[in-house]
Amino acid sequence: MTEKPAIGWIGLGKLGLPIAGRIAEAGYSVTGYDPASDRLALAAGRGIEGTAAMESAARADVVFSCLPDDRALRAATLGEQGLLALMRKGAVFVEISTVSPEASAEVAKAAEAAGVHYLRVPISGNASIAHTGNLSCFASGPKEVFEEILPMLATFTRAQVHLGPGEEARYAKLAINLMMAATAVMLGESLALARRGKLDWQDMLDVLADSAAASPMVKYKVGPLAERDFTSTFSCKQMIKDLDLIIGAGRAGSVPMPLTALVRETYAAIVARGEGALDFIAPVKHTEWLAGLGEPERRTSRDADG
Template sequence: MTRIGFIGLGKLGLPVAMRLAKAGHDVIGFDRSADRRGEAAGRGLGLAGDGPAAVAGAAFVFTSLPDDAALKGALLADAGLVQALAGGAILVETSTVSPEASASVAEALAARDVGYLRSPVSGNPVLAEAGTLTAMASGPRAAFDLAVPVLEAFTKAQVYLGEAEQARYAKLAINLMIAVSAGMMADALVLAEKGEVPWAAMLDLMAESAVGSPMVKYKVPPLKTRDYSSTFSCGQMAKDLDLILGAASAAGLSLPYGDLARATYRDLIESGRSDADFIAAVERAEERAGLGPR
């Protein structure tokens, strides 16, 4: 049994923390939201009164936070977690954040002799509950090797990418593909609708065709009933696209499909869909095509 502190019990963080607890680890969590703490307590997760108490004495600390500001606030503030971490501990940071924010955390943790594993995950809350996320990791190789048995509690694969911020760039690249794929599905579906292809049959065909990726297959059931309840919202996708385009700009790159995807999600937010699932790009495409609500 390993003592694990877990900071951030949101839609993805809580199921990951529960998988770690079910694997037999001693997990103590904390979230700033009273509602999230209440849900965690209802599922039997041990809780601390604040972040420093959750991580005190932990061999591993996991963080699952929404953005750069939350990451730096939690770790680098005057009373932040960096000061509470024990020397020799390993911080496994699972959020989608910028390489620049991540590098600032790396510098602070190095001064504390804390191993820093950048380990964003690919997947959604359903896959987190099932323990079948994919972890991409970068940081000290020794920290990764020690963390693999712990990561296996909630992932089906753990891919090591390098010693620095490689995992951050990999995660942004994967999310760019997801955003573009959602737009691709939207355009394809409205074209098929205009051609009077039955909706459910077209979705089944997409899932079984050469473009039937895991993401496409996962989105087919809710799309059949036009259920846009959020697993990952349009607002969150827009945030990630800003990170993607910022990283590209810093690297001297232009990403035409990234620009197009960002415009798509700007329109979705302006149409009142910030909290809808990112696949609501399909619903918006139907509106633009004059197909109306279904």
């Protein structure tokens, strides 16, 4: 592409809006579709031309979609009035949601029939950092198309990798989200055990953050855990949705996933207790409840004990 292509955007939610905004800030013309008028009003403040007619966004050179689940993806893209039927032949469709490989494969088949180039580009990261450009993405689909749109991806991601021609990126995203969910549950049990051993809450977090077990996710969560802040960046309800996708993909591929099933039940218990809107790190709080532990005492000063 020698000139900056026109961009269409489908889905201006908590993740979609800041990403589309970063593309607009980079000098691209972005037309964004969302059925909610309040999201369109917010889009205008980010330099995005909002529209309540999907067709207006669908006529762009490159169309992105950021949608909540399989049902929304199928509803938006398939059928005679769906996005793929409205897009022009030769255009590029970039789908960044976390959805099942099965639903994505249906979209791929419809895109091929419509003469549209289809890239699966699920995003790693959350809405709280989307405005910073520090997301990362995994892509699969035609490699030459991926390379063509890299400048657009670079406006909102710090890392981009192409993994293959088909649904590889979908599996990569599910595999990573499984590690995040399992880590959160394991972290809950580890911290509860440490508290039973009379370790100070902040001391244990400090040790954990400087240990061999300190993944980037663990380090990122140490700060909120120190403050006992379970405000959602990605909720327990959202994690259940992804775990269901993961288990479904495992069944389809004959991959036994007993640990994943147990992790899913932990999140189901959190939701059943009415705490599904908490951050996905809430298994820490849940395990404390199971163990009969109250809120940990926290030092007001790191020098309080001399």
